[in-house]
Amino acid sequence: VRVCVALYMSAPHIDPPLKRPLQIFAFDPMxxxxxxxxxxxxxxxxxLSPGPQGARVRVVDYDGKEQRYLxxxxxDDPAILMTEGLPPSESDPRFHQQMVYAVTMKVxxxxxxxxxxxxxxxxxxxxxxxxxxxxxxxxxxxxxxGIVFGYFPADSEDPGENVPGQPVFTCLSHDIxxxxxxxxxxxRLRQHSLEATNQDVLAFHEGFADIVAIFQHFxxxxxxxxxxxxxxxxxxxxxxxxxxxxxxxxxxxxxxALRSAIDxxxxxxxxxxxxxxxRGSILVGAVFEGFFRLYQSRIADLVRLxxxxxxxxxxxxLPHDLVExxxxxxxxxxxxxxxxxIRAFEYLPPLDITFGDFLRAMITADRDLLAEExxxxxxMMIDAFRRRGIYPSGVTSLSEGALCWPPSTVGLNxxxxxxxxxAEVLLRGAxxxxxxxxxxxxxxxxxxxxxxxxxxxxxxxxxxxxxxxIEAQGFHATYRVAPSGRLAVEIVxxxxxxxxxxxxxxSYGGLRFRGGTTVVATADGVVRFVIAKxxxxxxxxxxxxxxxxxxxxxxxxxxxxxxxxxxxxxxxxNFRGLHxxxxx
Ligand SMILES: [Zn+2]
Numbered sequence: 001v002r003v004c005v006a007l008y009m010s011a012p013h014i015d016p017p018l019k020r021p022l023q024i025f026a027f028d029p030m031x032x033x034x035x036x037x038x039x040x041x042x043x044x045x046x047x048l049s050p051g052p053q054g055a056r057v058r059v060v061d062y063d064g065k066e067q068r069y070l071x072x073x074x075x076d077d078p079a080i081l082m083t084e085g086l087p088p089s090e091s092d093p094r095f096h097q098q099m100v101y102a103v104t105m106k107v108x109x110x111x112x113x114x115x116x117x118x119x120x121x122x123x124x125x126x127x128x129x130x131x132x133x134x135x136x137x138x139x140x141x142x143x144x145x146g147i148v149f150g151y152f153p154a155d156s157e158d159p160g161e162n163v164p165g166q167p168v169f170t171c172l173s174h175d176i177x178x179x180x181x182x183x184x185x186x187x188r189l190r191q192h193s194l195e196a197t198n199q200d201v202l203a204f205h206e207g208f209a210d211i212v213a214i215f216q217h218f219x220x221x222x223x224x225x226x227x228x229x230x231x232x233x234x235x236x237x238x239x240x241x242x243x244x245x246x247x248x249x250x251x252x253x254x255x256x257a258l259r260s261a262i263d264x265x266x267x268x269x270x271x272x273x274x275x276x277x278x279r280g281s282i283l284v285g286a287v288f289e290g291f292f293r294l295y296q297s298r299i300a301d302l303v304r305l306x307x308x309x310x311x312x313x314x315x316x317x318l319p320h321d322l323v324e325x326x327x328x329x330x331x332x333x334x335x336x337x338x339x340x341x342i343r344a345f346e347y348l349p350p351l352d353i354t355f356g357d358f359l360r361a362m363i364t365a366d367r368d369l370l371a372e373e374x375x376x377x378x379x380m381m382i383d384a385f386r387r388r389g390i391y392p393s394g395v396t397s398l399s400e401g402a403l404c405w406p407p408s409t410v411g412l413n414x415x416x417x418x419x420x421x422x423a424e425v426l427l428r429g430a431x432x433x434x435x436x437x438x439x440x441x442x443x444x445x446x447x448x449x450x451x452x453x454x455x456x457x458x459x460x461x462x463x464x465x466x467x468x469x470i471e472a473q474g475f476h477a478t479y480r481v482a483p484s485g486r487l488a489v490e491i492v493x494x495x496x497x498x499x500x501x502x503x504x505x506x507s508y509g510g511l512r513f514r515g516g517t518t519v520v521a522t523a524d525g526v527v528r529f530v531i532a533k534x535x536x537x538x539x540x541x542x543x544x545x546x547x548x549x550x551x552x553x554x555x556x557x558x559x560x561x562x563x564x565x566x567x568x569x570x571x572x573x574n575f576r577g578l579h580x581x582x583x584x
Contacts, residue, residue, distance in 0.1 A: 017045050022041060024103060038088050040085075044108075048074075050072040050074040053072075063132075070097075086098055090172065096172060107185070114342035128147050142194065147184060178209075182212040196551075199274055203277075207282070209280075220331065228323055229318055282388055290385075293380040293383070299326055347365045347518070351514055351515075351533060352540070359385050360404065361405070363381070411526075418450045425476060426523060428477070455470045465535045470495050473494045489523040490528075491521040492521075493521070518531040
């Protein structure tokens with residue numbers, strides 16, 4: 001008896017599972033509840049209050065049209081835990097809350113993984129309001145640090161696949177959720193990324209948000225199977241996958257835009273298209289083509305095996321096993337591309353981002369971590385950008401070596417005066433990385449004075465101006481595992497400078513002229529890259545003024561609008577403006 005009691009007393013502790021499975025609609029509710037439209041995704045398991053409200057995401061279901069709060073779902077309810085979340089339902093708002101939470105958590109996971117650190121919203125969770133208003137769109141509101149989703153009745157004349165008048169919920173679209181959350185994350189990582197200082201800034205926001213939405217969707221292998229089965233006989237055709245991407249409904253103009261972007265990329269588009277969504281779709285087309293070529297090269301051996309070396313598949317259905325393997329490869333290639341695109345962020349300048357900067361950052365980040373293992377994917381990406389005429393300014397060729405940011409050779413060391421702060425930021429990063437905990441952001445704030453002093457002392461090498469204050473806007477450690485198993489640790493700091501008086505100068509349209517530098521250093525503080533947009537650059541200043549002039553020439557409102565409009569006409573270009581009327 002004593003033995004039994006002892007055993008009972010020492011019942012082993014059971015760790016909570018790392019993942020929480022939750023059901024979502026794979027496409028959108030119009031497809032119904034058949035198995036293809038319902039998938040279960042795993043998100044990080046964290047303690048949740050009803051809402052759901054977790055450490056980084058807070059769902060508040062206030063129905064703005066009805067002016068009332070809807071009952072919040074409790075995802076820790078045992079009945080819900082046993083069924084992988086609530087089953088998909090258009091009519092149960094608690095499922096809507098679950099879906100926005102699950103998809104948002106998945107986007108965060110993809111950013112965490114690629115960046116090698118845990119992204120939070122500076123201590124305050126991202127707010128998600130699934131039934132915020134009556135309308136056909138959804139958008140991120142920077143001041144609210146939140147995303148509001150609209151709902152609307154289907155068209156009574158032309159309802160498509162809906163019943164006329166039936167409500168359509170933007171919060172039930174994976175791609176709309178992922179797109180808007182990406183806007184919030186890009187803004188979190190680059191706080192000046194909403195300032196249209198060149199023609200690419202807002203287009204990059206839009207294109208990048210679509211890229212995350214599409215490629216996150218493609219990482220769910222089960223949804224790729226049908227598209228791959230239907231593409232049978234011609235696995236070299238990207239039609240099926242591009243079609244699938246377009247069907248997600250959110251991708252860049254829908255209806256074949258993506259397909260034609262791949263079939264016949266127009267190299268003049270990058271020079272002539274200015275509207276941010278259309279321009280962003282050029283970026284999406286480039287990345288999609290890079291993905292497709294990578295997928296093709298990864299399945300080449302499978303196709304040879306399946307065809308006895310001829311490359312020509314026998315008539316009839318593709319064998320089930322082959323479809324499964326192809327879908328897995330497509331999902332894996334999608335994860336590669338998604339990670340590659342997000343990882344670029346550590347190597348982007350703090351502001352005034354162009355597509356060319358993005359290409360250079362992506363190639364540098366990938367080569368830094370993967371070395372030769374990534375040669376193929378980098379070559380395909382470079383080629384896809386080249387076919388669209390996306391050349392970074394100031395590079396002599398589009399070879400990988402020329403595209404990478406030049407390594408810093410002046411032997412600068414962050415550790416000289418920032419040493420203690422580096423130790424703190426490494427420790428904090430390591431604990432977040434290892435234990436998935438959120439720490440107070442005190443360390444980064446503590447480090448600011450030392451960083452600013454250091455930047456001032458080294459201004460010339462960093463592309464900063466000594467006569468204008470330097471603001472340290474970010475300081476963190478990243479932890480990534482290289483293919484060799486090596487843990488790659490880096491310190492990244494961002495510095496920004498501005499000329500406040502330019503805000504009142506009408507030729508800047510209400511924005512300030514800013515400059516800034518991203519510094520990437522080793523864990524020992526040795527500076528490896530200095531990625532600068534100098535405040536002192538006359539070319540940059542002229543380019544910004546020319547961009548404002550081009551916007552003015554294109555702005556029909558300018559001749560009628562009053563002084564208020566004129567004063568901040570460029571500062572006004574943001575998501576709300578972009579998204580009005582087009583659910584973009
Ligand atoms: Zn958008």
